Ligand SMILES: Cc1ncc(C[n+]2csc(CCOP(=O)(O)OP(=O)(O)O)c2C)c(N)n1
């Protein structure tokens with residue numbers, strides 16, 4: 033059998049999964065492996081300014097390409113990335129984290145080398161990662177093939193990050209070439225379970241007079257979209273989406289009835305969803321910000337839930353995969369001849385009047401900007417006022433909508449923007465990010481410019497942490513940030529940028545049109561807003577958030 037190095041074996045497997053770019057930061061414990069990346073045909077190295085941004089970029093990349101990968105160095109590098117990897121774990125994003133670690137011999141003799149804690153504990157960082165990855169491996173010559181295959185398959189199967197330690201001397205040891213490609217097939221479900229689930233779901237559906245489907249982020253993590261589209265088409269059932277499930281199915285779909293978010297739903301949607309006597313949930317993730325701070329009133333005994341690797345009807349859970357569940361359910365429901373001709377009140381978004389010569393505010397910004405978004409875009413909204421503004425914004429067709437609503441680590445989106453641009457440079461990428469969040473990871477603009485990527489960035493400059501101000505401490509100094517000269521900033525990092533600042537609605541409208549004359553550049557648009565101005569949705573939800581935090585005993 034022909035032999036290859038362990039490093040090349042790993043890279044060949046990553047390519048099989050769809051990885052074409054690897055993010056990260058060099059360090060002496062991974063340099064040899066980086067040489068292997070650079071000489072591997074079909075793979076490109078994307079060096080980032082720091083490891084946290086590499087983790088965010090890999091996460092963004094994975095949300096577009098299905099999987100992402102990063103390389104960091106021992107201790108110092110991997111711990112910088114750990115927040116990002118925890119985010120991928122929370123949000124179910126498959127990311128492969130490869131760490132170059134000291135040689136087998138160095139570790140065996142517990143030598144006092146750099147990037148250790150100085151106490152001979154070489155496994156301490158890997159132990160930290162055990163809690164936030166779904167598989168871990170410490171590669172040796174004997175186990176490498178098996179461990180790599182196992183970890184990568186787990187990453188793909190469970191849509192969670194995995195962690196691989198590669199000692200410096202191991203990358204170049206030789207093992208057998210892979211004999212066949214990775215086995216990437218969802219485990220077939222037990223037919224008995226499928227039947228039982230479908231019959232039980234059908235009984236619920238059969239007696240229902242008003243059925244509604246609810247689409248959420250899990251429908252993106254596992255490739256449910258074509259199956260859901262067929263389900264909707266065959267059954268004629270109307271659907272709403274949760275905030276995190278926005279635009280997975282086009283918001284122009286004739287059966288779309290709006291965004292459901294408990295008491296904070298779009299107008300008229302709450303009654304339709306909560307008034308249903310059968311609900312079919314695709315990929316539901318009922319976190320605080322995704323459920324209107326737990327104000328949803330969905331009845332479990334009327335709900336059928338389809339997740340990536342399990343389904344639930346009433347209180348019964350079956351280990352049935354989505355790819356078996358959705359087609360079976362579709363087929364069974366169609367037999368009932370669901371009243372397709374029943375009129376669905378398709379949702380229509382609020383339109384704003386013409387841009388005026390007045391200062392931009394949040395209430396008018398979001399509907400105004402949505403008119404300029406193009407089909408097939410990748411739209412990213414950072415935690416902060418952006419997330420809440422975008423939540424009720426109309427998104428164009430075939431959009432990938434990215435937020436980190438559960439993990440909510442500010443600064444995530446700037447790194448993620450790099451990742452999505454690298455993953456698909458031909459799609460228009462648009463980022464909405466607050467000034468406070470931007471300050472955490474701003475330097476990754478540099479890498480975006482370095483690779484001539486051309487996203488549009490709307491920087492919402494409102495002099496600090498507006499979202500925090502509306503929750504607590506409106507005028508406290510901890511919610512202020514230094515006011516940067518944002519318009520000039522991108523020029524520090526590179527020249528391929530068109531940077532403008534707008535204050536009025538008319539100026540905003542003009543730059544949205546002018547942007548097209550600068551297609552081959554990054555557009556960096558600083559939008560000045562008042563520091564206490566927040567989307568209505570946020571103002572209302574912030575009250576509940578403040579109550580939950582119970583800082584103020586009078587709220588108890
Ligand atoms: C890593 C991290 N640190 C702190 C926070 C707490 N936090 C949440 S939102 C926010 C402020 C965001 O401010 P900005 O980006 O300016 O948004 P806006 O002013 O539009 O609300 C902070 C500090 C967090 N979510 N993540």
Ligand SMILES: [Mg+2]
Nearest residue numbers: 466467468496
């Ligand atoms: Mg701000």
